[in-house]
Amino acid sequence: MEKLKRVVGVAFIEDGKLLIVRSRRSSTTNSWTLVGCGIETGETEITAALREVNEEIGQGFEFCEEDLLPIMCFKEAAASDSDIIIEMNMFLATKRIHVSLIPNDEILDYHWYKLGETEYNLSSSISEHFLPYALKKGLIF
Numbered sequence: 001m002e003k004l005k006r007v008v009g010v011a012f013i014e015d016g017k018l019l020i021v022r023s024r025r026s027s028t029t030n031s032w033t034l035v036g037c038g039i040e041t042g043e044t045e046i047t048a049a050l051r052e053v054n055e056e057i058g059q060g061f062e063f064c065e066e067d068l069l070p071i072m073c074f075k076e077a078a079a080s081d082s083d084i085i086i087e088m089n090m091f092l093a094t095k096r097i098h099v100s101l102i103p104n105d106e107i108l109d110y111h112w113y114k115l116g117e118t119e120y121n122l123s124s125s126i127s128e129h130f131l132p133y134a135l136k137k138g139l140i141f
Contacts, residue, residue: 005078007086008049009036010068011130012093016141017112018134019097020120021056027108033123034090034130045070045089056107059099067095074129088125092139115140 011034012019020032037052039045046065053063068091078084101110113120115131122131134140 003084004075005084005086006039006045007036007088008039008045008052009034009088009090009125009130010049010053010093011071011090011134012097013134013139014096014112016139017114018126018130018140019101020111020113020122020126021107022109022111023056023107024105026123029121031121031123032111032113032126034126039089045091049089049091053093056104057097057099057101058104059102061097061099063093063095067093069094071133072129074125076124076128086125088129090125090130 019035021035022032026033035053035056037048039048043051046068049068050063050065053061070089071092072090073088075085075087078086103109111120131140
């Protein structure tokens with residue numbers, strides 16, 4: 001029986017490049033994802049996104065609801081377990097990151113992805129959903 005897991009992803013774009021992260025969880029499949037997480041009981045998509053930005057970016061980076069622009073919602077099989085369907089609520093960050101990106105307990109690596117780089121195994125939420133949107137809007141180049 002399939003389980004549904006609600007998740008959020010936050011896309012940060014600067015100078016035509018997309019911030020991708022390799023977390024402890026995504027490293028098991030050698031994939032890169034957006035800043036994001038599962039939505040916990042009692043959380044909204046917004047509060048989950050704000051919590052995760054705080055956890056994954058940290059370093060005193062102040063981020064609020066006004067810095068999030070909802071852009072899409074879709075469902076797909078989870079990369080880590082085909083018995084799980086994720087419902088991804090994706091946001092575009094409207095604020096630039098002004099702190100150093102330092103690996104922590106959750107995030108192993110950060111990278112500003114430039115369109116066309118082939119050495120990064122992008123999650124399907126990025127390759128199949130976000131990149132077509134960003135290309136159409138002229139956000140990445």
